[in-house]
Amino acid sequence: MNTKRIVGIFLLSLCTMCFVNCSDDDTPDDPADTITLNMLNEHNGKTYLGESKTYINEANNFVTSSNFISDVGNGAGVGADILPSLTNLTHEVAVTPGHIYQIFDKNTLIDFPSGNHAIQVEASYYQAYVVSKIVNSDMTIGAIVKYISVFPNNNGLPAYRYGIGSLHRIGETVELALPQNIEFFLKEHSAGKKGLNVTSANNKLRITLTKAPDIVNGPYGTFDLYIRSNNIFTVVEVYVE
Known part of the structure; x- marks a missing residue:
């Protein structure tokens, strides 16, 4: 087998591997209003996510006192089309790469007599996606986070008030x-x-x-x-x- 043929086969194999790897990445395109944020934890700058007063603490957890945060779990990206997740609301949750989080203003949520939570029609919330950790000298100092503002479907309900x-x-x-x-x-x-x-x-x-x-x-x-x-x-x- 001559040298040219060996090189040709190698390049073809390389291209095939690249195609397969790229095709396996099913992450949807980010919405046009996506903001990418280098969120440094409270000991390295304490970056806030939007206007939510949410930050990353020393234990590398998301923390918010005036709002609620929900860990939706693994997701395809910040633009994933998912409903508001109101069943596991908390004020502190671990920062996990690949997970989607939703952050709600507590003043837009209420509990109904049935025990079900609901968010006010026309009210927005943040949907965030953790891309990766930010590491410096083997120390995690924050995370790269993408987030958008979301307005949920009104489900056929009339306007507020x-x-x-x-x-x-x-x-x-x-x-x-x-x-x-x-x-x-x-x-x-x-x-x-x-x-x-x-x-x-x-x-x-x-x-x-x-x-x-x-x-x-x-x-x-x-x-x-x-x-x-x-x-x-x-x-x-x-x-x-």
Whole structure:
């Protein structure tokens, strides 16, 4: 076998290996608004992730006091299309290369009577992906992190603080079309909740006035109705006048 043929076979094998390795990398393209951050831990600069006040501590864990963070687990990249993960919320979690994390403003989350967590419709959260550790002299001093701001799907819910309508007389009703399998509750009012009957049937929410408006003893004023669809919630307003 001559030298030229040996070199040719070697180059062909090299190209084949390169093609296979590149094809195995199924990481999706990063979204256009992706930010790549060299997050140094608290002893080497204490870099914060966006406006979340999340940083990496001495133990090389993500830490946040004013927010919640969720470790989603292994992921394909920062642009992975995944739902908000609200089942394992915490304030501190290990920084693991290859994992996706979601960071939520605690003021946008609530617990429903069923025990399910939900994030407010139209509220954003951070989705982050740990690319690798940052190592200096065999010491881990931080991590390379990519992150984006995400707005979840509204799941067919109306806008936050949407006004359903006004009730003036006993027996008067307002309705709101909604998706299936919702959960709802009427927030306690200064005038109490007596006087409003809330029911759900055939993908419609019905609010009926069962007591005459009373500016002193109620019902009177604006009532907040919380509605959840999967892991998204909204608040709609009903006016009793």
